[in-house]
């Protein structure tokens with residue numbers, strides 16, 4: 001998965017992949033040390049056991065995605081990127097609407113936004129899917145990318 005905090009990754013995973021894939025996320029061990037190393041080990045173990053795996057983190061840069069592509073290559077399985085291309089204002093609004101303990105600090109969202117580079121096949125993905133944010137049904141439209149009030 002690729003997408004900012006609040007983009008809707010975990011929601012999308014629950015709807016589309018949780019029935020068929022083991023869901024791995026560094027968020028599952030918020031207080032563990034060396035979470036990156038732990039995640040890589042868990043992914044490798046699951047793939048070695050023949051499981052399909054989804055990694056539910058922001059994964060904004062090619063550098064952060066490379067170890068996951070490498071893990072799939074090492075296991076001889078195809079690897080897919082699913083980018084939740086949700087506009088920053090929508091991510092911020094959804095994050096703001098979360099319960100306080102689930103809310104991500106603004107600096108974290110902005111840091112991920114600064115590092116975000118859309119995933120491409122050139123990184124080694126066999127498939128790249130882009131999921132655009134849908135306006136909420138029955139509610140006012142969420143802000144469009146680049147929209148400015150009063151224009």
Ligand SMILES: Nc1ncnc2c1ncn2[C@@H]1O[C@H](COP(=O)(O)OP(=O)(O)OP(=O)(O)O)[C@@H](O)[C@H]1O
Pocket residue numbers: 003004005006007008009010011012027057058094095098104134136
């Ligand atoms: N398609 C959608 N339309 C409207 N709201 C959504 C949609 N998808 C998710 N949300 C809401 O937005 C919030 C963030 O969604 P979610 O937890 O799936 O994001 P995330 O990308 O997993 O964020 P994080 O990286 O912080 O884990 C949740 O409150 C969720 O209910």
Ligand SMILES: [Mg+2]
Pocket residue numbers: 009010011056
């Ligand atoms: Mg999530």
